[in-house]
Amino acid sequence: MSTPLRAAIARRLGLSEEVAFRPGTSLAQLLAASPSAINSIDLLDAFAGAVADQSIDVDFDLPAFTLDHSTEEVVEALEKMNVTQAETH
């Protein structure tokens, strides 16, 4: 399902949403697929930047992950965090 957050992540990584969020994709695979990302810091830039794109608030907790985590796990954590933040503000 496309959401503004997912669209922003895919855009920041230079990928289509279809490729970025293919079920079962690990962050290592996401990194390999991206034409612009070099390493996990670029992934953090993309995830954190996508949340920042949705919000004027920069006070959110950035989830920690390794390249073995799945893209879905990280995005779900970010979406949960985004919802919590929207409810708080």
Add this chain to the structure above:
Amino acid sequence: MAIITSLVEEFGRGSSITDVLRAQQQYHEQRRWSVNQLIDNRCLTTFGDRDRAALWHSARAELTTQPAGIRLAVDGVTLAQELAKTNPLGAKVAHAAAAWSARFWLEEEAHHEVAYGQLLELAGLDPIPEDEVVEHRGFFPADNYARVCVLQACVEIEACVTYGEMAKTSGDPLVRDVFFQVMRDEVQHRQYFTSFAKALVDAGVYPVKDILSMAYVWVRPDSGETFGSTRKDQSHREGFVNWWEQVRVEPDDGLALRDDQIRTPALHERKVRSVLAMVREATDLEITTVEQLKRAYVASLTSDDLNRIRSAIHRGDARQALAS
């Protein structure tokens, strides 16, 4: 004689690449020391398990500097060539960084590798096996140059704090002397890397986010690189070694580094304080806490304007003050 901390200003005053390289040479010569003169005809007298553990780790950690130095030397020249037409100032900075890495960083780090290796054997430990030496020489991965400079500044800080602690607390005079001498070099290296990262941002080669991201990834609570091998989740790596991820910490391991050698709250605070000082020097952003660093980093992902980043830091501070 001192390190040129603002290369962009230096080039702006009319200095050439040759002028900067001569300044590097002069500073290097002024600070040189000899491993052989420091160690020859001396022996370890009052050393113990704590010293052996420190030497086991330091000797291996220093092996990984060579691949990083080669990476910075080669990629620096590549970057300079890429920038030659579009950003001549940035190209000069890249040349200065590449030359320093190739000439002085590699040479000085070779001293550290040899000094710790010799001391390791004087302490009765086996020489590092050849396959382990080769493993530690794996190619350092490519990354954007500013981030690699910040990473190396953070690694130097890690070394400064842990070596400094050994220089103060070891019971053996030779161990203390070697750790102190190496620590003095690492302080200078941290300063050089900070100056290169700053200059690459000042010259418009990279955005400030590349300094902030790497520094944040180093010190972020619980999962930062500074927590090394104690982190719950570790990424699997092949082909190169991040020594801080291989620090032995198991209590029943005689070669494990004890908390008071690398990881007490006081040592951690010293490392974080030093990383934040490095960020301030490289960015001109007044950042004194990890929380402020995180806010600055997130703000830098949507704007490269330093005033907007400063506003984001201040808004967060105000919110925090209201909440407490």
